[in-house]
Every structure is written in C-alpha cells, then in structure tokens.
Amino acid sequence: MSAVITTRYEEMPLCEADVLRYAGCRDTDAAVLDLLYTCFEELRGSLTYTVCHREFLVSVQGDRCDFGSFSLHSEALAAYLADCGQVVLFAATVGVAPDRLVAKYSRVSPAKALMMQAIGAERIEALCDRFCEDTVQRKGAPMISRFSPGYGDLPLEAQTEVFRVLDCAHKIGLCLNDSLLMSPTKSVTAFFGIKGKKDAL
Amino acid sequence: MNFAEFLQENIVYLDGGMGTLLQQRGLQPGEYPERWNVTHPEVITDIHRQYYEAGSHVVCTNTFGANVLKFEESELEQIVKAAVANAKAARDAAVSDRPRFVALDIGPSGKLLKPLGDLDFEDAVTVFAKTVSLGVKYGVDLIVIETMNDSYETKAALLAAKEHSTLPVIVTNAYGEDGKLMTGASPSAMAALLEGMGADAIGANCSLGPKQLRGVAEELLRVASVPVVLKPNAGLPQVINGKTVFDVSPEDFSAELASLMEAGLRVAGGCCGTTPAYIRALTEKTAAYRPVKLTDKNRTVVSSYAQAVTFGDKPLLIGERINPTGKKRFKQALLDNDMDYILSEGIRQQEAGVHILDVNVGLPDIDEASMLRQTVCELQAITDLPLQIDTADAAAMEAALRRYNGKAMVNSVNGKAESMHAIFPLVKKYGGLVVALTLDESGIPDTVEGRLTIARKIVDTAASYGIAKKDLIFDTLTMAVSADATAAVVTLESLRRIRDELGCHTSLGVSNVSFGLPQRDALNGTFFAMALANGLSAAIMNPYSTEMQKVYHSFNALHGLDANCEAYIRVAESFAVAATNTAAPASTAVNAATELQQAIVRGLKDKAGEMAAALLRTVPPLEIVSGEIIPALNLVGEGFEKKTVYLPQLLMSAEAAKSAFESIKTFMATTETASASAGPFVIATVKGDIHDIGKNIVKLLLENYGFEVIDLGRDVPPETVVQSVIERHAPLLGLSALMTTTVPAMEETIALLKQKAPWCKVVVGGAVLTQAYADKIGADHYAKDAMETVRYAETVVGE
Secondary structure, eight states: OOOOEEEEEOOOOOOHHHHHHHTTOSSOOHHHHHHHHHHHHHHHTTOOEEEEEEEEEOEEETTEEEOSSOEEEOHHHHHHTTTEEEEEEEEEEOOSHHHHHHHHHHHHOHHHHHHHHHHHHHHHHHHHHHHHHHHHHHHTOOOOOOBOTTSTTOOTTHHHHHHHHHTHHHHHOOEEOTTSOEESSSEEEEEEEEESOOSOO | OOHHHHHHHSOEEOOOOSHHHHHHTTOOTTOOGGGHHHHOHHHHHHHHHHHHHHTOSEEEOSOTTOSTTTSOHHHHHHHHHHHHHHHHHHHHHOOOOSOOEEEEEEOOOSSOBTTTSSBOHHHHHHHHHHHHHHHHHTTOSEEEEEEEOOHHHHHHHHHHHHHHOOSOEEEEEOOOTTSSOTTOOOHHHHHHHHHHTTOSEEEEESSSOTTTTHHHHHHHHHHOSSOEEEEOOSSOEEEETTEEEESSOHHHHHHHHHHHHHTTOOEEOOOTTOOHHHHHHHHHHTTTOOOOOOOOOOOOEEEOSSOEEESSSSOEEEEEEEOOTTOHHHHHHHHTTOHHHHHHHHHHHHHTTOSEEEEOOOOTTSOHHHHHHHHHHHHHHHOOSOEEEEOSOHHHHHHHHHHOSSOOEEEEEESSHHHHHHHHHHHHHHOOEEEEESOBTTBOOSSHHHHHHHHHHHHHHHHHTTOOGGGEEEEOOOOOTTTOTTHHHHHHHHHHHIIIIIOOEEEEEOGGGGTTSSSHHHHHHHHHHHHHHTTOOEEEEOTTOHHHHHHHHHHHHHTTOSGGGHHHHHHHHHHHHHHHHHHSOOOOHHHHHHHHHHHHHHTOHHHHHHHHHHHTTTSOHHHHIIIIIHHHHHHHHHHHHTTSSOHHHHHHHHHHHHHHHHHHHHHHHHHTOOOOOOOEEEEEEBTTOOOOHHHHHHHHHHHHTTOEEEEOOSSBOHHHHHHHHHHHTOSEEEEEOOSGGGHHHHHHHHHHHHHHOTTOEEEEEOTTOOHHHHHHTTOSEEOSSHHHHHHHHHHHHHO
C-alpha cells in the first residue's frame, strides 16, 4: 500500500457529443450549441480537476477482495479484479462550481441548469479517463474500465471505507453525505485494476 | 503570561506535522490518529515534547478530527481529555526556556455544509461547540481552528469557539493552488470574515509548500490587521522507491518562512510532512528576528463566500430592488414565498453591475426573521455578491447575520440609544459594516452641524462596544427636495464633512430626493452626480435606471477611476439602445401575438417577455395564456413526445413561456386582476437526496400549464411534505429521487401521505425509478419525464 497522492490536472478538451448526450439531446441546433458554450465559458474558470489515489496489492478469494488494510465482499468486484495484482483506488472531483451554477440556474434558467449539469458530468468523466490513461501509462498495464461502489453487488456502503482510506475530505475536499451521496456531486470514486502486476508497491 | 498578550509582542512558533510521524510509528491507513491519545499516550507526548524542544511555543493537541460526527460523546471526551493531558505532560517535561502553550486543535468536520453538502450550519456549530467545551474543561490555553477549506464551516467553528470559550483563537485555512479555498473564498474575503468575528490571528496551513503559499501569505499581510499565520506542508508528497517523501528540505522550508517573517509574518509552524527538524531549522534561522509591528490596515470592507469588496477604491453600487416598498409584484412574491422571483431580482441586479445587494423583506403579514434568514441563505447560494441586510427588527437582523456566509453590511443603526444597544452587540459578535443614520431621539437635524454631532456620538458609542470607525459607514439621509429646498444641500455638505472630519465612508439612498416630483430619474441622476463629487462611497440605487448608470460610469471615467474608459465604453452601447427603445412604436397586437408564439417555440426569453407585455395593452391576460402561450407550449411539448424536440429545447421554450408569464403576473399585480390557478401541486426531492434538476424541470413545466406549484426543495423529510399537502389540501404531490439509496425515503413519504392525506394523488419520477418500482412503493403514477407529469396532473385536476 502506498501513501495517498493528490494530483491536480489542467483542463482537458471538452467532448461536445458527450455533453449533448448527458443533456438528453440526440440532435442539435445552433441555439443548443450556443447554450452549451455560453455555459461552458461561465463554468470553466472555476473548475478544479483533482484526484487523490492510493495503490494497493490485492488478493481475491471467492468474493473476498483483500487490500491489506481493508477488505470488501463483492462477487462483481472479485471478478473485476480477477487478473489484477494491484489496484489503484481513487477519488476525483471537479469541485463545487457545477453545483453552485446548477443551483443558481435551477432558480432562473432550468435550460442552463440542465446544460451545466451535463457539462459537469462530462468533465468528471473526462477527468477520470485522463487519470486512468496516465495510470496505465505509468504502470505499463492494459487499459480496462473502472469499478465504482454501487456497481453490481458492491454496495454504496463501501463508500464509507473508500472515504476512510483515501481521506477524501482532507485531500481533495470531497465529503460523503449521510445518504452516501457525495458533495460536491460532480465526483467519482472507483477502483482501477492493474492487470497482471504483482510486484511490491 | 497569557497567550493573547504573548501574541501581541512576539513572533510565535507553532508545531509541525503529526500524521506523518504517527504513520512512521505504526498508525495504519484508515485508523483514527485521535485514538492514539488514549492507546499510545507515550508516543503522542514524545512527539509534542520534541516540538517544544525544537522551539515551538504552541503545541496543538492531537484532536484534528475529534468531533461528535466521528466519535461517540463518551469516547470524544476521553480522547480530548487524554490529548490535553499528553500535551501538558510534554510541556512540563520539555527542556526549553521558552513560554509554552497548549492549543486545542480543531480540524474540519469532514462534512460539507448545506446547501453544497448535507450538514446544517447550526448543526456544525453544535459539533464544534462540543469539542470546544471539552477543550475548555480540560484546560487548554488557546484554540487553533485549522485546515478549513470552506468559509461557512470556518465561521461555524469560530462561532462555536466564541460562544463556548473566552480563549484566544487562531484560524488557518487550506488554500488551493489558485489561491482560494475549495468553496471559493479569497484570502481577503477570509480576512474580512474572521477579523469581523474577532479571530486573534489568521492565516493559511496545509495543502501546499511554503513557496506555493507565499502569494496567500502576502495577500493576508496586505489586508489583515491581526497577526498573520503560516503553517505550510513540507512541499508536495512524492513516492520514491515506494516511500512517501516531501520535496522541501528543512533548510529551504525555514528560508522561505524567514523571508516572510521579514515581510511581517508573525506566527509560523509546519503542517503535513514537517517534523521537529523543520521547526528547529526555523527557530534557529530566525532566532535574532524581531516581530514586525502590527498595523491597523484601516480597511472598510464587506465580503461574501467568495470575495471581499472594499470601500474607498471607487464608489460602489448597492442594488435596492430586493425590497417590497412600493413594488406590488415583489410584495406578492413575498406573500407567496415565491423565492425564484426574489432570487432572480438578485441575479438581474448583479448582471446590471451592482457590487452589493440590499436585502429587505419586511412586510406586516410575514415572519420577518424567518423570511430574512431564508432569503439570505438562498441568495448566498446563487450569488457571490456581499449582502446588505436591511431590517429594523433586531431579531431578524441577528437571524440573518448568524447564517450569513461572510461579513455583511448591516442596514442600519442610528443615533438613538435603543438602536445602538440593539445593533452594536450583533456587529461585535458576527462582524459587519454598519450603516449609521444621522438621526436620533429628536429626529433628523436640519443642519449639517446637527447631523455631525449625531455621527460623532455614534462613533463614540460604537467604540465603547469595541467597534472601530472603519466598520461604520454614514448615511446622512436624503430628504425630498420638494418638501424642503435646502434638503439636498444639507445632506451633501454633511457627507463631505463626515468624510473629511471623521474620516468615515458614506452611503446614501439617492432616490428619495425626487419624491413628489415628475421625471424623477433626471433629479436622481444629478443628485447622485453631486453626491459622488462630494465624496460619496456608495449609493443604494436602482441599477436598472439608465440615468443612474450614465452618471456612475461618466463619473468614474471623468475621475480617472476607469482605465482607458473601458467600462464606460462597454456600457455606453446600452445607453444608446435604451434611448431607441423608448422611441420605438409599439408592435401591433396581431404581430405581437404571432411573435409571442414564435418566441416561445424558438426559446427566446427576452423577446417572449416583451411581446407579452406589448399584447397586454390590448388583450386580456387570460386570453394571452390560453390563446398564445399554451398553444405554443403544446406545439413544443408534442415535439418532445415525438422526439423531434429535445430536453434543452423544451426547457428554453418553457423559460420563454415563463418570461411571458412574468409580464402577465406583473400586469395582474398592478391591476389586481384575479388569477386562475389549477390547484396546488406540492413537489419535493425526498429526504437524503440533493439532486433537484429533474424536480425543477417538472416545476417549470407545471407552472407553464397554470399549476400553482409549492416547491419544498430538496432533502425534504416526509413529515414536512405531508404537512404541506394537508395545509393546502393539495390534490397532487410530486416526489423525485435520483439514487437507489433515497428511494426508501420516497416509500416512507408515500406511506405517511396515504395515512394522513389519503385524498392526495402522488406522482413519482427520477433516474432510478421504473413503473415496477413506483407500483411497489405505492405511488399513484410513474412519470418518465416532465411532460408526462403535466399530462397526468391535467387528468387529476380534470377529475
């Protein structure tokens, strides 16, 4: 197990198609695109792209995934980690700006609120993708998908453990609510398996 | 010597990191370090002792996360008791000839406060109060509130410290690489808030190394009148050969801090990654340093959660539109608790360029304290402008100041003893910049000298409460020139003399001057210009008035306050547009009707509002709704159902329709036409869930279709929902939940509703819901989107 490392990223390119998909748009016109970029311009300066992560050696037996200092029971997570000797546990957030602007525009312009929401969703996904790409490059491992609490039979309650071992509140300002939702909302926690690697951290 | 005295005359050395050292001694990841006070007292005492021996004056107890959210109360007491005992044992055992103090360490709660998170402000105060009281009970010398990354939580912690102890308090925040807190506050905004509330020293800790925090420290040194504190990390953590190392050495660390001490830094220590070696290097390197004398920066300043606004650099505009006086539409909004209308007035004024928003919600029939508190909380969630809290009711003032996330403007106090005794204690406790009116028990003096005498009395009385002159801003009272020809002259001369003789800033509500006269804008504008020329610092004004904007921007350009006349040039275009608009002929009714429909279909918000206003000259309001707005909305709604129109377009049309409705509501409020409403529809996002976009979309569409919507917001407990349904005998309830974890709360709400208000139909929606799920939890209807909710609502009301 390593220490918790916090990384801050620069803005990555915006994927217009993903934003439109999150906004429920299968087709677009000039007015919608105009709305999209007006919102993005208002939002982009206040976004922060931060990730904290910690690496673990993992061993799987049945549905028990053992990370050394903690363990979780989940068949789906066990299957996901089957060929992984290491796993990177990470928490990522783009900060409170999307929440603030969604709250603001919910009161005066739901169309903008919807678009801010969609951009926030695209931004946090883009941040996670970027973090995972960097990780596979650093580790020389193949790219696979990531696995979050709430997927399959891994209950959302696993968030409590994730928040404890990553110290998310202190490291990146990410807090877990009583309902197990996260604040800021545009945030992700996930396991990212490193295929093959069994070497010490 | 007590710590407060020591702090005034000396450079103070704090301790360094604890977490890294505990990990080296076997603390496991995820294990709570606070428990080590009880289980490994010898380890904790030993680390504290090393810091004292390295030269620390102050050691912080190992209680960073010691709060009732993390520990049961009995365990919490055990932890704090042991932590204080460990620090005192180290203090007594240490070989050091320096004065040594024990500080109760308070870190963040680990929760984000509402509305961003789920911890209520008062609950946060209670959480911190428990830890503070234990620290006091076991005898610490001071309190250190540290690593706070949110201004609101910092305020809660400081308030708890002030309410439950008389100890000195040091407050340090965790600033990011952008030089701001995670929730947006700049160093100068934090300085305004914390100094206002009486923190003894303020600064930054954690998150970055000393080099990266230099900008934050320099900014604090520039604005703060109290000692500035810096406790940086030993740089950034890196993993080298599997080991975590920090990239700044004790030598570099101490060199950076030493250079900041030369610039005025008074309190220094280390955070993550620093060890007794860092503190030793620092104390040795700066052994010969003398403290830079503290100076009062004499800044007149207010702040929001994000920014500080300073008086004196340039005249400031205070928007007056959040005020029911003389505004029928606004009164109606208050009576209906139509928060959206009130908030949109805030946003519009910000767009019109004001720097501060005045907030007045006083109306005879409403509970002003609760309304003012709610309005302040909602406004500060959607705007980063500082607020001026405007009420004559001291209880309402306190309710609002307590919840305000920053240092507010307090409107107002006057020379009456009763007023000063009610307001000054609040300002002392919560911080604030007070508007002081030059009137007293004998009224408003007619003479300049009379008003100055009252001003001097207010300055002296404020001082006796510990409130400095810089936190007073004088309003010399604008009276109607129609009633007294010398009124304007006396007001202006008074404000000039207050500025020159008392050295205080001034503010005026300018519009009163023209009361009772035609073409008021002309007089207001000229009076505003004269006041600015006499040194007015701020005006409470109508930012939508072109005349006032012309004066303001012209004055700045002419006074060298607008570099290259940039601001003037930017707004000058709107002056020209305003002039043409008044000259333009009204559209004909037929054109306006077609254009209104098109504007809604195409989602043109401003145009739809204008066209509706034009139509209202000739067509009755309800005919516009049934003949133009609803058909246009239906066209878009059908397109959405056929998937030729998508959600953003649907919403843009709905907003355009809402803008048309707004014109109609304003018209009806002035003409007092009865409005027809299709029965109250209560909607809420269920308890535990803070996602409300879907719910807001439903609300907008329902309003478009004429439903009166009672929006209870998000994270609403079942009892509140049912109570509201019963009160209004609502025929319909809409519930939204986004997450599987909050669906049980929905089920619970429905069960309670069916028991207490069986007449009410309930429709549910949200990302995780399905027809099967809706059936299982006893909903009457499942709506897959907002349009379907409207269709269902129509059938229910149709019955």
